[in-house]
Amino acid sequence: MSWLQANAMNVLYVVVIAIAAYWVAGMVKRLVIGFGKSHEALDETLFHFLGSIARYAVLVFAGLVVLDRFGIETTSLVAILGAAGLAVGLALQGTLSSLAAGIMLIMFRPFKVGDFVEAAGTFGKVDSITLFTTDMITFDNQHIIIPNSEIWGTKITNHSHHSIRGVDMIASVAYGSDIKKVKASIAKVLKAHDHVLSEPAPFVEVETLNTSSVDLLVRPFTEGAHYFDVKYSLPQAIYEQFRKDGIEIPFQQIVVHNAI
Missing domain, CATH: 3.30.70.100 (Alpha-Beta Plaits)
Structure with missing residues:
Protein backbone atom coordinates (compact mmCIF):
# COMPACT_ATOMS: atom_id res chain seq x y z
CA MET A 1 0.00 0.00 0.00
CA SER A 2 1.43 3.36 -1.03
CA TRP A 3 1.96 6.25 1.37
CA LEU A 4 -0.77 8.26 -0.39
CA GLN A 5 -3.32 5.48 0.06
CA ALA A 6 -2.37 5.06 3.72
CA ASN A 7 -2.68 8.76 4.39
CA ALA A 8 -5.54 9.61 2.04
CA MET A 9 -7.72 10.91 4.86
CA ASN A 10 -4.90 12.99 6.26
CA VAL A 11 -4.18 14.51 2.84
CA LEU A 12 -7.86 15.31 2.39
CA TYR A 13 -7.87 16.79 5.89
CA VAL A 14 -4.87 18.99 5.02
CA VAL A 15 -6.50 20.21 1.80
CA VAL A 16 -9.71 21.12 3.63
CA ILE A 17 -7.82 22.85 6.47
CA ALA A 18 -5.65 24.79 3.96
CA ILE A 19 -8.67 26.00 1.97
CA ALA A 20 -10.61 26.89 5.12
CA ALA A 21 -7.58 28.63 6.70
CA TYR A 22 -6.91 30.65 3.54
CA TRP A 23 -10.55 31.76 3.40
CA VAL A 24 -10.77 32.56 7.12
CA ALA A 25 -7.43 34.43 7.06
CA GLY A 26 -8.61 36.62 4.19
CA MET A 27 -11.94 37.25 5.90
CA VAL A 28 -10.24 38.20 9.20
CA LYS A 29 -7.92 40.63 7.38
CA ARG A 30 -10.86 42.25 5.56
CA LEU A 31 -12.80 42.57 8.83
CA VAL A 32 -9.89 44.28 10.58
CA ILE A 33 -9.29 46.68 7.67
CA GLY A 34 -13.02 47.33 7.34
CA PHE A 35 -13.23 48.20 11.03
CA GLY A 36 -10.47 50.79 10.55
CA LYS A 37 -12.21 52.29 7.52
CA SER A 38 -15.58 52.50 9.27
CA HIS A 39 -14.26 54.85 11.97
CA GLU A 40 -12.79 58.15 10.82
CA ALA A 41 -10.83 58.55 14.07
CA LEU A 42 -8.85 55.36 13.32
CA ASP A 43 -5.90 55.25 10.95
CA GLU A 44 -6.16 52.93 7.93
CA THR A 45 -2.39 52.35 7.78
CA LEU A 46 -2.39 50.84 11.27
CA PHE A 47 -5.37 48.58 10.52
CA HIS A 48 -3.83 47.36 7.24
CA PHE A 49 -0.82 46.34 9.32
CA LEU A 50 -2.95 44.71 12.03
CA GLY A 51 -5.02 42.95 9.35
CA SER A 52 -1.86 41.42 7.86
CA ILE A 53 -0.72 40.25 11.30
CA ALA A 54 -4.15 38.67 11.94
CA ARG A 55 -4.05 36.91 8.55
CA TYR A 56 -0.63 35.38 9.14
CA ALA A 57 -1.61 34.40 12.69
CA VAL A 58 -4.53 32.36 11.29
CA LEU A 59 -2.28 30.72 8.68
CA VAL A 60 0.38 29.84 11.27
CA PHE A 61 -2.27 28.31 13.56
CA ALA A 62 -3.60 26.24 10.64
CA GLY A 63 -0.08 25.05 9.87
CA LEU A 64 0.38 23.86 13.45
CA VAL A 65 -2.93 21.99 13.27
CA VAL A 66 -1.82 20.25 10.06
CA LEU A 67 1.53 19.22 11.58
CA ASP A 68 -0.23 17.86 14.62
CA ARG A 69 -2.51 15.81 12.35
CA PHE A 70 0.53 14.04 10.93
CA GLY A 71 1.82 13.33 14.42
CA ILE A 72 4.61 15.89 14.38
CA GLU A 73 5.34 17.30 17.84
CA THR A 74 4.56 21.01 17.59
CA THR A 75 5.64 22.02 21.09
CA SER A 76 9.33 21.91 20.25
CA LEU A 77 8.64 23.62 16.91
CA VAL A 78 6.86 26.47 18.69
CA ALA A 79 9.82 26.78 21.08
CA ILE A 80 12.23 26.94 18.13
CA LEU A 81 10.11 29.56 16.38
CA GLY A 82 9.94 31.55 19.63
CA ALA A 83 13.73 31.47 20.02
CA ALA A 84 14.18 32.48 16.38
CA GLY A 85 11.68 35.29 16.86
CA LEU A 86 13.59 36.50 19.93
CA ALA A 87 16.87 36.49 18.00
CA VAL A 88 15.33 38.40 15.12
CA GLY A 89 13.73 40.83 17.57
CA LEU A 90 17.08 41.54 19.23
CA ALA A 91 18.73 42.06 15.84
CA LEU A 92 15.99 44.43 14.73
CA GLN A 93 15.30 46.15 18.03
CA GLY A 94 15.86 49.61 16.53
CA THR A 95 13.40 48.89 13.73
CA LEU A 96 10.89 47.33 16.10
CA SER A 97 11.23 50.36 18.39
CA SER A 98 10.30 52.62 15.47
CA LEU A 99 7.40 50.29 14.63
CA ALA A 100 6.07 50.45 18.20
CA ALA A 101 6.48 54.24 18.20
CA GLY A 102 4.70 54.46 14.84
CA ILE A 103 1.73 52.52 16.23
CA MET A 104 1.61 54.87 19.23
CA LEU A 105 1.75 57.95 16.98
CA ILE A 106 -1.04 56.63 14.78
CA MET A 107 -3.20 55.60 17.75
CA PHE A 108 -2.81 58.69 19.94
CA ARG A 109 -2.42 61.23 17.09
CA PRO A 110 -0.30 63.98 18.68
CA PHE A 111 -0.21 65.41 15.15
CA LYS A 112 -1.60 64.65 11.70
CA VAL A 113 -0.54 65.12 8.09
CA GLY A 114 -0.47 68.84 7.26
CA ASP A 115 0.33 70.02 10.80
CA PHE A 116 3.33 72.24 11.54
CA VAL A 117 5.32 70.33 14.14
CA GLU A 118 8.56 70.66 16.06
CA ALA A 119 9.91 67.23 17.02
CA ALA A 120 13.26 65.42 17.19
CA GLY A 121 15.07 68.71 16.55
CA THR A 122 13.18 69.35 13.28
CA PHE A 123 10.56 72.01 12.57
CA GLY A 124 8.37 71.64 9.51
CA LYS A 125 5.13 70.46 7.94
CA VAL A 126 4.18 66.79 8.36
CA ASP A 127 4.06 65.22 4.89
CA SER A 128 3.30 61.60 5.82
CA ILE A 129 3.19 59.23 8.79
CA THR A 130 4.08 55.56 8.28
CA LEU A 131 4.56 52.75 10.76
CA PHE A 132 8.34 53.28 10.79
CA THR A 133 9.02 56.91 9.85
CA THR A 134 7.52 60.39 9.72
CA ASP A 135 8.27 62.57 6.70
CA MET A 136 8.50 66.34 7.20
CA ILE A 137 8.99 69.24 4.78
CA THR A 138 11.01 72.10 6.27
CA PHE A 139 10.54 75.78 5.40
CA ASP A 140 13.59 75.74 3.14
CA ASN A 141 11.93 72.84 1.24
CA GLN A 142 14.04 69.97 2.57
CA HIS A 143 12.49 66.52 2.84
CA ILE A 144 13.38 65.10 6.26
CA ILE A 145 12.66 61.44 7.14
CA ILE A 146 12.69 60.82 10.91
CA PRO A 147 12.46 57.38 12.62
CA ASN A 148 9.32 57.30 14.75
CA SER A 149 11.31 56.16 17.78
CA GLU A 150 13.15 59.50 17.81
CA ILE A 151 9.88 61.45 17.72
CA TRP A 152 7.95 59.46 20.32
CA GLY A 153 10.78 59.67 22.84
CA THR A 154 11.07 63.47 22.74
CA LYS A 155 8.94 66.58 23.28
CA ILE A 156 6.46 67.22 20.46
CA THR A 157 5.22 70.76 19.81
CA ASN A 158 2.21 70.85 17.49
CA HIS A 159 1.87 74.42 16.23
CA SER A 160 -1.34 73.57 14.34
CA HIS A 161 -3.31 72.01 17.19
CA HIS A 162 -5.28 75.19 17.97
CA SER A 163 -6.93 77.21 15.23
Missing part, protein backbone atom coordinates in the same frame (compact mmCIF):
# COMPACT_ATOMS: atom_id res chain seq x y z
CA ILE A 164 -6.00 80.55 16.88
CA ARG A 165 -2.42 81.29 17.86
CA GLY A 166 -0.73 84.01 19.89
CA VAL A 167 2.33 85.50 18.21
CA ASP A 168 4.93 86.69 20.73
CA MET A 169 7.48 89.36 19.80
CA ILE A 170 9.50 92.04 21.60
CA ALA A 171 9.36 95.76 20.77
CA SER A 172 12.19 97.78 22.38
CA VAL A 173 12.17 101.53 22.95
CA ALA A 174 14.65 103.91 24.55
CA TYR A 175 14.46 104.97 28.18
CA GLY A 176 12.52 108.19 28.45
CA SER A 177 9.95 107.14 25.85
CA ASP A 178 6.29 107.80 26.62
CA ILE A 179 4.98 104.27 27.15
CA LYS A 180 1.37 105.31 26.47
CA LYS A 181 2.47 106.75 23.14
CA VAL A 182 4.47 103.60 22.39
CA LYS A 183 1.44 101.38 23.09
CA ALA A 184 -0.76 103.62 20.92
CA SER A 185 1.77 103.36 18.09
CA ILE A 186 1.83 99.56 18.31
CA ALA A 187 -1.98 99.49 18.49
CA LYS A 188 -2.15 101.36 15.14
CA VAL A 189 -0.03 98.68 13.50
CA LEU A 190 -2.00 95.80 14.99
CA LYS A 191 -5.35 97.33 14.02
CA ALA A 192 -4.21 97.91 10.44
CA HIS A 193 -2.89 94.36 9.92
CA ASP A 194 -5.34 92.18 7.95
CA HIS A 195 -4.61 88.98 9.87
CA VAL A 196 -4.50 90.25 13.47
CA LEU A 197 -7.72 89.38 15.32
CA SER A 198 -9.59 91.86 17.49
CA GLU A 199 -10.78 88.95 19.68
CA PRO A 200 -8.91 87.76 21.63
CA ALA A 201 -7.54 91.26 22.11
CA PRO A 202 -3.81 91.79 21.52
CA PHE A 203 -1.62 91.97 24.60
CA VAL A 204 0.94 94.79 24.83
CA GLU A 205 2.75 95.43 28.13
CA VAL A 206 6.23 96.27 29.44
CA GLU A 207 8.06 93.02 30.09
CA THR A 208 11.70 93.90 30.86
CA LEU A 209 13.75 96.93 31.87
CA ASN A 210 16.86 96.05 29.90
CA THR A 211 20.33 97.58 30.01
CA SER A 212 19.70 100.09 27.23
CA SER A 213 16.01 99.65 26.47
CA VAL A 214 12.50 99.19 27.74
CA ASP A 215 11.21 95.94 26.23
CA LEU A 216 7.50 95.46 25.57
CA LEU A 217 5.92 92.09 24.96
CA VAL A 218 3.61 92.29 21.95
CA ARG A 219 1.23 89.33 21.55
CA PRO A 220 -1.37 89.64 18.79
CA PHE A 221 -3.65 86.69 17.99
CA THR A 222 -4.23 85.26 14.53
CA GLU A 223 -5.53 82.18 12.75
CA GLY A 224 -2.97 79.39 12.59
CA ALA A 225 -2.69 79.61 8.80
CA HIS A 226 -1.44 83.23 9.08
CA TYR A 227 0.95 82.70 12.01
CA PHE A 228 4.18 83.16 10.09
CA ASP A 229 2.85 86.06 8.02
CA VAL A 230 2.05 87.94 11.24
CA LYS A 231 5.29 86.90 12.95
CA TYR A 232 7.56 88.19 10.18
CA SER A 233 5.60 91.20 8.91
CA LEU A 234 4.77 92.97 12.18
CA PRO A 235 8.31 93.81 13.39
CA GLN A 236 9.03 95.87 10.29
CA ALA A 237 5.62 97.54 10.44
CA ILE A 238 6.17 98.45 14.12
CA TYR A 239 9.65 99.81 13.34
CA GLU A 240 8.29 102.01 10.55
CA GLN A 241 5.45 103.27 12.76
CA PHE A 242 7.91 104.13 15.54
CA ARG A 243 9.88 106.25 13.09
CA LYS A 244 6.71 108.04 11.94
CA ASP A 245 5.67 108.75 15.53
CA GLY A 246 9.14 109.92 16.59
CA ILE A 247 9.68 107.09 19.06
CA GLU A 248 13.35 106.42 19.67
CA ILE A 249 14.56 102.90 19.00
CA PRO A 250 17.45 102.07 21.36
CA PHE A 251 20.93 100.87 20.54
CA GLN A 252 23.65 99.51 22.75
CA GLN A 253 25.44 102.40 24.42
CA ILE A 254 27.75 103.17 27.34
CA VAL A 255 27.39 106.38 29.33
CA VAL A 256 30.71 107.61 30.81
CA HIS A 257 30.67 110.20 33.63
CA ASN A 258 33.84 112.22 34.19
CA ALA A 259 34.92 112.46 37.81
CA ILE A 260 35.21 116.05 39.08
